[in-house]
Amino acid sequence: MTGRAQWAVSLTLASLVLGFMMALQYRQTQTGRLDAISVHAYGTEEKRLQNELAALKEANARAEQQLARLTAQLAAYEKEMAGSNSQLARLQQRLQQERILAGLTPVEGPGVSVVLMDGIAVNSDTEQVLTHDWDVRSVINELFTAGAEAVSINGYRVVATSGIFCTGPVVRINGHRIGAPFTIEAIGDPHTLKSALEIQGGILDALRARGVNVSAPTMEDDIKMPAFTGNATAGAVGAD
Amino acid sequence: MIWLPVLGLILGAAIGLVANVSIPVAYSSYLSIAILAALDTVFGGIRATLEKSFDSTVFLSGFIVNTLLAALLAFLGEQLGVDLYLAAVVAFGVRLFQNLAVIRRIAFRRWKERSGKPMG
Numbered sequence: 001m002t003g004r005a006q007w008a009v010s011l012t013l014a015s016l017v018l019g020f021m022m023a024l025q026y027r028q029t030q031t032g033r034l035d036a037i038s039v040h041a042y043g044t045e046e047k048r049l050q051n052e053l054a055a056l057k058e059a060n061a062r063a064e065q066q067l068a069r070l071t072a073q074l075a076a077y078e079k080e081m082a083g084s085n086s087q088l089a090r091l092q093q094r095l096q097q098e099r100i101l102a103g104l105t106p107v108e109g110p111g112v113s114v115v116l117m118d119g120i121a122v123n124s125d126t127e128q129v130l131t132h133d134w135d136v137r138s139v140i141n142e143l144f145t146a147g148a149e150a151v152s153i154n155g156y157r158v159v160a161t162s163g164i165f166c167t168g169p170v171v172r173i174n175g176h177r178i179g180a181p182f183t184i185e186a187i188g189d190p191h192t193l194k195s196a197l198e199i200q201g202g203i204l205d206a207l208r209a210r211g212v213n214v215s216a217p218t219m220e221d222d223i224k225m226p227a228f229t230g231n232a233t234a235g236a237v238g239a240d
Numbered sequence: 241m242i243w244l245p246v247l248g249l250i251l252g253a254a255i256g257l258v259a260n261v262s263i264p265v266a267y268s269s270y271l272s273i274a275i276l277a278a279l280d281t282v283f284g285g286i287r288a289t290l291e292k293s294f295d296s297t298v299f300l301s302g303f304i305v306n307t308l309l310a311a312l313l314a315f316l317g318e319q320l321g322v323d324l325y326l327a328a329v330v331a332f333g334v335r336l337f338q339n340l341a342v343i344r345r346i347a348f349r350r351w352k353e354r355s356g357k358p359m360g
Contacts, residue, residue, distance in 0.1 A: 005291050007285070007294045007296060007299075008242075008244045008245070009244075009296070010246040010285065010294075010296040010299050010300055011244070011282065011285050011286070011289070011299075012244045012245050012248035013248065013300070013305045014245075014248075014278065014281065014282050014285060014299070014300070015245040015248035015249040015252060015282060016248040016249070016250060016251055016255075017249065017256075017278065017303075018249060018278040018282055019249040019250065019251065019252025019255075019256065019277060020250060020253070020256040021252075021256070021271060021274060021275050021278060022252075022253060022256065022275055023252065023253040023254070023255070023277055024261065024263060024271060025271050025272055026256075026263070027257065027262065028263065028268050029273070032261075058263035072358070078356070111330070113342070137320045173242070198242040219318025
């Protein structure tokens with residue numbers, strides 16, 4: 001009965017190895033499942049951080065509102081203080097104008113708005129159709145050159161120390177990260193600003209030729225802009 | 241005698257569970273293919289035993305070579321970007337079921353013969 005013993009031994013040996021491998025694999029999948037559970041736990045941690053971020057953002061918004069209120073109050077007090085003194089009143093007016101130019105006060109007035117949007121790459125030349133920091137900068141420079149008194153990008157006021165630069169897929173303005181589309185608003189003489197943008201071979205034409213999706217500049221009767229919020233001395237380096 | 245392979249399977253599983261051996265996740269897919277090949281060979285061995293055509297040399301060499309080849313095939317497929325392990329899964333899966341079908345038929349026949357004998 002050696003033949004019988006032979007098959008039993010061979011099969012037992014093979015079964016032993018098979019059992020061993022199956023056990024290994026079983027343990028592997030089991031630990032995999034454990035990993036998935038810990039990933040889930042990590043998800044709650046992420047949620048907690050998200051909540052924290054939302055709370056911080058809300059607090060930040062409240063603080064900004066308070067700042068705006070205090071600034072308005074300060075302006076009112078200053079006006080009151082000037083009273084009937086004409087020289088002081090003139091100085092006061094100068095100060096107010098300087099503040100507008102410096103972007104320290106919320107302003108409103110007629111102007112233009114234009115939207116820059118990433119184009120759709122037709123022949124995989126994505127780099128060409130994206131809106132880059134220098135594109136936004138060029139449009140803003142054009143607006144300031146044309147006599148814009150106040151400019152904002154997606155509601156963020158642009159001031160002398162504002163930095164506009166690319167960080168990965170977004171553009172950083174005053175330390176705020178914003179993504180396309182970029183709505184650029186400028187307060188000033190609407191006709192002048194509009195024609196400055198629309199000049200033949202001008203900045204918008206150049207952008208359109210490259211494939212960037214540029215809206216036609218529209219004249220607005222009343223644009224409201226918030227005050228510059230951020231560190232006035234370090235706006236360009238983006239105080240986070 | 242017939243319980244020996246089952247005992248071996250249980251013993252192997254116990255060793256695998258108790259021993260603190262873990263393979264890297266990257267090789268997990270090779271192991272699964274190897275398991276499939278081994279499973280196929282074991283069932284082939286059982287079938288051969290029932291058909292009384294069992295050859296331990298063929299069986300053991302088949303067990304080792306099939307297992308290694310299956311893992312190698314999976315590895316090669318990964319290097320080439322072709323899901324070759326699918327071929328192994330299908331091939332071994334089909335053979336596995338064929339072997340199982342043959343085993344079932346043989347078992348039925350024997351059972352019939354055994355129960356049919358007393359009646360005549």
